[in-house]
Amino acid sequence: MAPILEVHELGKTFGSITAARDITVAVPAGQTLGIIGANGAGKTTFVNLITGYLKPSTGRILFERRDITDLSPREITRLGVCRSFQVPQVFPTISVLDNMAIALGIARRGAGALWRPLRSRRLVEDAGAILERYRIADYRDALASTLPQGVRKLLDIAMAVAAEPRIVLLDEPTSGISVEEKYEIMEVVVGALRASGLTILFVEHDMEIVERYADRVLAFYDGTVIADGPPDEVLHDEKVKQFVVGETLHRTARQGAAAAHA
Amino acid sequence: MLTAFAILIDGLVYASWLFIVAIGLSLIFGVMKILNVAHGAFYAFGAYGAATLVGLYFEAGLPVAGAFAAMLLAAVLIGVILGGILERGLLRRVYGRDEVIVLLVTYAVFLILEDVLLLIWGADSYFAYQPYVALGNVVVGEMIISTYDLGLIALAGLTAIGAWWGLNRTRSGKLLIAVIHDREMSTTLGINVTAVFAITFVIGAVLGAFGGAFTAPKISVTPGLGVEVIVIAFAVVAIGGMGSVAGALIGSVIVGLCRAAAVHLLPEVELFVIYAVMALVLAFRPQGLFSRAEARKI
Amino acid sequence: MPDRTLLLLCAIFAAAVAVSFVMPSWAVFLTTIAVAKALVVLGLMILWRTGLVSFGQALYFGAGGYAAGLAGRWLGLTDAIALCLLGAIAAALIAWVVGLLLARYREIFFAMLSLAFSMILYGVLVKSEALGSTDGINIASATFLGYAPSGPAQVVSVYLLTVLAGLIAASVVHVFLQSTIGQLTAPIRDNEIRVEYLGVSARAVVHLEVVIAGALAGAGGVLTALAVGHIDPEMAYWTTSGGFVFVTILAGTGSVIAPFLGSLLFEMVRSFAMAYAPETWQLMLGAALLVTILFFPGGLWSLFERRRARA
Numbered sequence: 010m011a012p013i014l015e016v017h018e019l020g021k022t023f024g025s026i027t028a029a030r031d032i033t034v035a036v037p038a039g040q041t042l043g044i045i046g047a048n049g050a051g052k053t054t055f056v057n058l059i060t061g062y063l064k065p066s067t068g069r070i071l072f073e074r075r076d077i078t079d080l081s082p083r084e085i086t087r088l089g090v091c092r093s094f095q096v097p098q099v100f101p102t103i104s105v106l107d108n109m110a111i112a113l114g115i116a117r118r119g120a121g122a123l124w125r126p127l128r129s130r131r132l133v134e135d136a137g138a139i140l141e142r143y144r145i146a147d148y149r150d151a152l153a154s155t156l157p158q159g160v161r162k163l164l165d166i167a168m169a170v171a172a173e174p175r176i177v178l179l180d181e182p183t184s185g186i187s188v189e190e191k192y193e194i195m196e197v198v199v200g201a202l203r204a205s206g207l208t209i210l211f212v213e214h215d216m217e218i219v220e221r222y223a224d225r226v227l228a229f230y231d232g233t234v235i236a237d238g239p240p241d242e243v244l245h246d247e248k249v250k251q252f253v254v255g256e257t258l259h260r261t262a263r264q265g266a267a268a269a270h271a
Numbered sequence: 272m273l274t275a276f277a278i279l280i281d282g283l284v285y286a287s288w289l290f291i292v293a294i295g296l297s298l299i300f301g302v303m304k305i306l307n308v309a310h311g312a313f314y315a316f317g318a319y320g321a322a323t324l325v326g327l328y329f330e331a332g333l334p335v336a337g338a339f340a341a342m343l344l345a346a347v348l349i350g351v352i353l354g355g356i357l358e359r360g361l362l363r364r365v366y367g368r369d370e371v372i373v374l375l376v377t378y379a380v381f382l383i384l385e386d387v388l389l390l391i392w393g394a395d396s397y398f399a400y401q402p403y404v405a406l407g408n409v410v411v412g413e414m415i416i417s418t419y420d421l422g423l424i425a426l427a428g429l430t431a432i433g434a435w436w437g438l439n440r441t442r443s444g445k446l447l448i449a450v451i452h453d454r455e456m457s458t459t460l461g462i463n464v465t466a467v468f469a470i471t472f473v474i475g476a477v478l479g480a481f482g483g484a485f486t487a488p489k490i491s492v493t494p495g496l497g498v499e500v501i502v503i504a505f506a507v508v509a510i511g512g513m514g515s516v517a518g519a520l521i522g523s524v525i526v527g528l529c530r531a532a533a534v535h536l537l538p539e540v541e542l543f544v545i546y547a548v549m550a551l552v553l554a555f556r557p558q559g560l561f562s563r564a565e566a567r568k569i
Numbered sequence: 570m571p572d573r574t575l576l577l578l579c580a581i582f583a584a585a586v587a588v589s590f591v592m593p594s595w596a597v598f599l600t601t602i603a604v605a606k607a608l609v610v611l612g613l614m615i616l617w618r619t620g621l622v623s624f625g626q627a628l629y630f631g632a633g634g635y636a637a638g639l640a641g642r643w644l645g646l647t648d649a650i651a652l653c654l655l656g657a658i659a660a661a662l663i664a665w666v667v668g669l670l671l672a673r674y675r676e677i678f679f680a681m682l683s684l685a686f687s688m689i690l691y692g693v694l695v696k697s698e699a700l701g702s703t704d705g706i707n708i709a710s711a712t713f714l715g716y717a718p719s720g721p722a723q724v725v726s727v728y729l730l731t732v733l734a735g736l737i738a739a740s741v742v743h744v745f746l747q748s749t750i751g752q753l754t755a756p757i758r759d760n761e762i763r764v765e766y767l768g769v770s771a772r773a774v775v776h777l778e779v780v781i782a783g784a785l786a787g788a789g790g791v792l793t794a795l796a797v798g799h800i801d802p803e804m805a806y807w808t809t810s811g812g813f814v815f816v817t818i819l820a821g822t823g824s825v826i827a828p829f830l831g832s833l834l835f836e837m838v839r840s841f842a843m844a845y846a847p848e849t850w851q852l853m854l855g856a857a858l859l860v861t862i863l864f865f866p867g868g869l870w871s872l873f874e875r876r877r878a879r880a
Contacts, residue, residue: 060766081765082762082765082766083765083766083768083769083770086765086766086767086768087768091766092766098760098762098763098766099760099763100755100756100759100760100763101759101760102755102758102759103755103756103759107752110752111749111752111753111756111767112767114749114752115749115767115768115769116767116768117749122749123748123749123750123769124748124749124750125748125749126744126747126748126749127747127748127749127751127752128747168763168767169766171767172767172768306677306681361859364863365863369676370676370677371622371676371677371680372862374677374680375622375814375818375858375862376859376862376863378811378855378858379854379855379856379858379859379862380855380859381855382851382852382854382855382858383851383852383855383856383859384855385851386848386849386850386851386852386855387852389848390848390849390852394848498808502684502688502807505681505684506685506688509681509685538696539693539696539697540692540693540696541692541696542688542691542692542693542695542696543689543692543693543696544692545688545692546685546686546688546689546691546692547689547692549681549685549688550682550685550686550689553674553678553681553682553685554670554682557674557678557682
């Protein structure tokens with residue numbers, strides 16, 4: 010089976026700054042891949058490059074064997090690669106339900122789909138069902154600008170996958186969320202996404218989260234990948250400990266919390 | 272050859288006029304990010320005010336030389352009063368709102384001031400030709416050029432130098448430039464942006480009134496003055512770039528020469544060419560030829 | 570359950586037709602002008618919701634008017650419906666070309682570029698002897714599929730066509746705004762990048778809106794020309810564009826009905842002011858605008874909605 014996503018010698022420079030260099034990764038379909046690294050190591054640059062927000066200086070990106078290196082974010086989204094944002098990008102002046110409805114409305118296939126009325130009964134039901142699945146249905150009529158951060162993140166992610174993509178990149182899905190809520194959110198998201206056989210790439214700072222949910226981990230440092238493998242291996246790798254994690258994970262109180270949510 | 276020379280002179284005279292009118296608008300936009308439609312009203316008030324003052328002056332039988340001081344006085348008074356009232360009374364309430372909203376606010380003010388003008392001066396025409404006539408003409412080759420017009424070129428030059436010097440060589444001017452580049456950063460550096468705004472606006476208003484005052488002797492001062500001027504001033508600022516003295520100069524010269532060329536060679540395109548250049552510049556370099564600001568564009 | 574707005578539009582249309590039998594000629598004329606202007610405002614409303622203000626709708630308004638006038642003068646075309654379609658299509662084509670560039674801009678640059686294009690047309694019209702220059706051109710009385718009314722019957726006929734155009738335009742725009750693509754107005758205004766990441770080209774949507782607004786303004790221009798019987802370059806001047814923007818703000822953008830109510834009120838107040846205090850009309854308008862912008866950003870319609878919500 011060909012890998013769903015391949016990246017060959019990807020590099021990006023901004024003048025004299027090298028944000029990414031020599032990244033070569035192959036991701037098989039259905040994998041859940043955790044991306045770790047200190048701030049400025051190049052994780053978000055990596056996501057931006059794959060999703061077309063930045064054009065690489067060198068290298069190629071292949072999605073299902075198709076070269077997507079020069080495509081725009083819009084085209085890449087249409088092909089089936091979606092992303093969520095570190096700072097949730099929603100539409101603040103309309104309701105949560107409307108946000109979801111728009112995402113679904115756009116995802117509808119068929120000629121002239123965009124010209125059909127947005128709020129058809131079917132679509133509103135589908136939007137409501139997704140909000141239920143992400144456990145934010147209570148907020149359906151609230152304006153997106155009034156949402157607590159966790160709900161906003163979930164909405165952002167729900168919108169990102171509305172088009173039923175084959176890959177989703179989650180940029181720090183639990184950043185800015187309280188410790189208690191982090192696991193809840195990941196359970197909901199990963200549960201919902203894995204059910205559809207999606208390939209998931211997620212950027213995370215919280216190593217416990219990475220350990221719990223990732224099949225495989227990429228560790229970034231200084232714009233390139235310094236370790237690539239199963240969580241156990243990578244999180245205990247010497248280089249990773251030095252440049253990313255800081256020291257060995259402390260499996261103390263946190264483990265209790267993780268067990269409680271298991 | 273004569274035509275080329277005529278185009279050059281006419282172009283420079285028109286450019287000088289444009290520069291004096293547009294520099295105030297450009298500064299206000301550069302510093303405060305406000306596209307001030309009411310600038311047309313400052314111009315109109317300046318023209319009417321100068322015409323009235325000059326009329327009174329000559330009725331009192333005073334020597335011609337002082338008339339210029341009277342015009343300058345009119346401009347300063349009007350700029351300070353109108354500009355001050357507007358800035359403190361109204362604009363302060365809308366700082367920070369969307370640029371287009373602020374533009375609409377200034378447009379509303381412009382409308383109000385246009386009628387205030389009518390209420391004060393009525394629909395009659397006013398003339399203040401004395402200073403213009405008094406300076407006589409200069410004969411260059413086969414061309415007769417009004418000395419007043421040449422004076423305008425000199426005045427524009429002086430204004431440009433004054434503005435440049437004021438911005439780049441004085442401490443206050445450098446503060447202005449800082450605010451032009453980055454308002455937020457300037458605040459964090461301790462610059463009193465509110466005061467900077469107030470002073471800039473008044474200076475811009477004075478410059479606008481100044482343009483009107485020194486144009487008055489060349490024209491008949493009638494209602495509707497401001498309406499025509501503001502849109503041309505916009506074109507100059509759009510072409511040259513906001514907040515830049517060099518930009519306002521280049522924009523004025525480009526528009527001035529284009530118009531003069533059109534008038535002499537192909538009169539049908541006289542107005543069309545100005546706005547075509549404006550559209551062209553906006554299309555390729557929306558922030559204008561000399562601005563360092565970034566345009567909002569995808 | 571048919572859409573409530575559409576029902577309301579039909580009711581207003583029926584009332585407008587009925588009342589034409591009893592209205593004096595000057596009132597019929599005034600309402601015609603108001604409805605024609607409301608067509609332009611409908612287009613501005615779509616753009617305003619998307620966070621864009623066009624200061625150049627006079628380009629299409631003028632283009633529509635002159636298309637009708639020149640078709641009458643050069644082709645002898647006087648059928649009002651044909652002229653309407655011609656004007657709207659001509660304006661839409663111009664909007665399509667202009668939109669190729671305009672759709673890439675936002676905020677103040679969108680406003681200034683749209684202004685520049687309309688002033689280009691003005692510049693051409695004012696200096697062109699063939700097109701009547703500043704005097705403009707007179708328009709022959711309109712005919713309606715063979716029927717050639719004159720006098721009061723002409724005024725009423727143009728009026729009926731105008732309110733019919735209003736009904737059609739408002740209904741089409743309403744349906745458009747309910748569709749997925751029409752619902753992208755607020756999203757594009759709020760977060761354009763997100764729209765791109767959902768798979769839609771914001772630029773393409775804005776381009777479409779520019780064309781729709783252009784067509785509407787063109788139709789408005791034709792109808793105004795037929796009602797007034799005369800076209801001149803002032804139709805393309807920047808103050809004309811400004812007038813349209815004012816009505817948009819004053820009326821509010823909450824519903825397709827708002828432009829019509831707002832425009833009618835505007836014309837009524839203007840006629841009154843021009844008759845009794847012509848040198849204070851702009852003052853009143855400016856003051857009304859300031860009050861609206863500062864205290865009632867949703868315009869007249871928001872007041873209307875608030876009262877209904879409380880009832």
